[in-house]
Amino acid sequence: MNEEDLKQMGKRLRNALGPLKNAELERDLWPEMVRKLDQTTVHVPWFDWVLLAGLGVALWFFPALLPALLYHI
Amino acid sequence: MELLERFTAGDLDAFETLFRQHQAQVYRWVLRILRDPAAAEDLTVEAFWRAYRAHARFHAEGNWSAWVRRIATNASLDYLKRRRPETELPEDVKAVPSPDGAVQEETRCKIRQALSELPPRLRIVAVLALVEEEPYGRIAEALGISEGAVKLRLFRGVRLLRKKLHRMGVRP
Numbered sequence: 481m482n483e484e485d486l487k488q489m490g491k492r493l494r495n496a497l498g499p500l501k502n503a504e505l506e507r508d509l510w511p512e513m514v515r516k517l518d519q520t521t522v523h524v525p526w527f528d529w530v531l532l533a534g535l536g537v538a539l540w541f542f543p544a545l546l547p548a549l550l551y552h553i
Numbered sequence: 554m555e556l557l558e559r560f561t562a563g564d565l566d567a568f569e570t571l572f573r574q575h576q577a578q579v580y581r582w583v584l585r586i587l588r589d590p591a592a593a594e595d596l597t598v599e600a601f602w603r604a605y606r607a608h609a610r611f612h613a614e615g616n617w618s619a620w621v622r623r624i625a626t627n628a629s630l631d632y633l634k635r636r637r638p639e640t641e642l643p644e645d646v647k648a649v650p651s652p653d654g655a656v657q658e659e660t661r662c663k664i665r666q667a668l669s670e671l672p673p674r675l676r677i678v679a680v681l682a683l684v685e686e687e688p689y690g691r692i693a694e695a696l697g698i699s700e701g702a703v704k705l706r707l708f709r710g711v712r713l714l715r716k717k718l719h720r721m722g723v724r725p
Binding site: 481485486489490492493494495496497500501502503504505508509510512513516517520 | 569572573576577580581584585588590594597598599601602605660661662664665668679680682683684686707708711712714715
């Protein structure tokens, strides 16, 4: 396959696809962007939830750990 | 502070300025890959969203335009992978009459079908290199690969395209 083959294939593809329509952006997409940013929620990994649950259980059974935990935080 | 530095620091106003400056350019780039205006709009927003999330990874002295184009190319690639194998060209593109009357509509339809059936990473290179006639260097930059890899993908894409066309009864 040489450059001429590629040119030929390009010509056939362009011919099959036709000219590009709506080549220019016709509206401002910033409002869409703001909507998407607003929808983005903070994703907390499942491992963090497990740690939190473990901590809750530990404090339930050993409430005396709370001052030590607060000290280390 | 410079605009890009403020963006890197996560400043939303700086991001808005960059968005407004580059949205049309990114839209055109994605449209040339997908040839679907609705998908191009969605993916433009998706690309900027990814860019905003990754703001800390951008170096302020870098080329923002090239960076966001690469993100948009990856978003287009993801889109094509998700949509496979039913991805077809939109109806309005199909309806455009060709100036070359010698090629029959049926043949053009088969060529479009064969192109849409290519694996996405080969299809993107074929469209950008052969249809849009983008230089290999620019395609390589947009895909984050070497020029050699672009040429290899193009070679494989065209070979596959020829096989498919041959199977469809179209002289490649």
